[in-house]
Amino acid sequence: MIDLRSDTVTRPTAAMREAMARAEVGDDLYGDDPTVNALEARVAEILGKEAAVYMVSGTMTNQVALRAHTEHGDEVLMDVNAHLVRLEGGAPSALSGLTVRPLMGKRGIFTAADVNAAVNVRHSFVLHRTMPPQRLLCAENTHNVGGGSVWPLDCLVEAAEAGRAHGLSTHLDGARLWHASVASGTPEADYAAPFDSVSVCFSKGLGAPIGSALAGSAAFVERARRFKQVFGGGFRQAGIVAAGALHALEHHRERLAEDHRNARSLADGLASIEGISVEPTQVETNIVRFDVEAMAGGEFVDRCFERGVHLLPGGKRAVRAVTHLDVTADQIEQSLEVMRGVIGEFSEDRGQ
Numbered sequence: 001m002i003d004l005r006s007d008t009v010t011r012p013t014a015a016m017r018e019a020m021a022r023a024e025v026g027d028d029l030y031g032d033d034p035t036v037n038a039l040e041a042r043v044a045e046i047l048g049k050e051a052a053v054y055m056v057s058g059t060m061t062n063q064v065a066l067r068a069h070t071e072h073g074d075e076v077l078m079d080v081n082a083h084l085v086r087l088e089g090g091a092p093s094a095l096s097g098l099t100v101r102p103l104m105g106k107r108g109i110f111t112a113a114d115v116n117a118a119v120n121v122r123h124s125f126v127l128h129r130t131m132p133p134q135r136l137l138c139a140e141n142t143h144n145v146g147g148g149s150v151w152p153l154d155c156l157v158e159a160a161e162a163g164r165a166h167g168l169s170t171h172l173d174g175a176r177l178w179h180a181s182v183a184s185g186t187p188e189a190d191y192a193a194p195f196d197s198v199s200v201c202f203s204k205g206l207g208a209p210i211g212s213a214l215a216g217s218a219a220f221v222e223r224a225r226r227f228k229q230v231f232g233g234g235f236r237q238a239g240i241v242a243a244g245a246l247h248a249l250e251h252h253r254e255r256l257a258e259d260h261r262n263a264r265s266l267a268d269g270l271a272s273i274e275g276i277s278v279e280p281t282q283v284e285t286n287i288v289r290f291d292v293e294a295m296a297g298g299e300f301v302d303r304c305f306e307r308g309v310h311l312l313p314g315g316k317r318a319v320r321a322v323t324h325l326d327v328t329a330d331q332i333e334q335s336l337e338v339m340r341g342v343i344g345e346f347s348e349d350r351g352q
């Protein structure tokens with residue numbers, strides 16, 4: 001099976017398992033786990049922040065960030081297709097009592113003008129207490145539903161500054177910030193600089209089995225540790241998994257360029273198949289979103305699965321494929337053959 005569902009399906013490499021087996025551990029809730037402490041320090045360093053805290057998932061780091069920045073009843077501004085609101089189980093309302101104000105980004109990327117337009121007008125005639133207090137602005141880089149799109153740095157800085165000018169705190173969902181950096185050559189810390197908090201994943205693309213980190217000022221991270229505990233996320237000997245994340249950070253970041261090349265050749269190949277619509281120039285990182293014109297996306301995915309290629313339906317006609325550490329350039333060619341065959345057979349079926 002060639003598994004293109006997500007970059008989370010990777011298995012730890014032998015060297016990673018070795019690092020995990022050798023990891024020194026302690027009780028992390030007491031701050032005693034040296035491997036977790038080393039991981040947190042390294043992430044803070046890469047992101048140019050004072051501190052970081054390791055958690056079980058990107059959903060947890062994002063939702064802890066929302067909770068730490070806000071009070072119940074507050075409003076948070078984010079792209080209409082943000083992972084935070086679309087793909088985290090309704091957590092902003094369930095866990096933090098938040099209202100989301102959607103911004104109409106293009107492939108997940110909005111502008112300072114979009115932020116300015118969404119901010120409540122300040123005027124003495126306006127009854128401000130009728131409106132939910134606007135507290136936080138969130139951005140996502142790369143943008144998942146947007147197809148792995150990379151924010152231009154100046155656009156990201158301007159949008160965050162617009163939020164700040166209106167007194168909003170700022171959070172960056174950087175589950176795939178590594179991919180944005182490798183694709184653009186912009187250091188992670190430059191993307192992180194305009195944000196009060198940044199979430200990054202080790203289990204997406206980097207190939208670690210578990211975990212994400214949330215970085216920010218020492219005071220913010222201290223407050224985040226409290227909500228990590230409230231949400232049931234306290235770790236004990238987590239150094240075993242943190243060692244996998246540390247190994248991934250040091251060994252698997254630069255190679256993401258290979259996944260980006262594979263994604264682009266997948267998109268180029270798909271563009272040559274009649275009945276599939278895709279825009280290869282929009283494939284900037286490791287996510288390929290395309291439309292199947294001939295049949296429902298779900299049926300296409302089923303037919304590919306029967307032939308050994310595992311994809312995800314992303315809508316009525318839409319399909320998602322993601323490249324990662326465990327797929328080779330040869331397997332991309334094989335999966336293109338399978339997809340071409342599925343479309344071809346379908347057209348024949350219809351012709352008879």
Ligand SMILES: *Cc1c(COP(=O)(O)O)cnc(C)c1O
Binds near residue numbers: 143201211
């Ligand atoms: C996957 C993802 C998350 C959540 O990460 P999990 O570890 O799966 O909870 C958050 N944000 C983005 C943009 C993601 O793609």
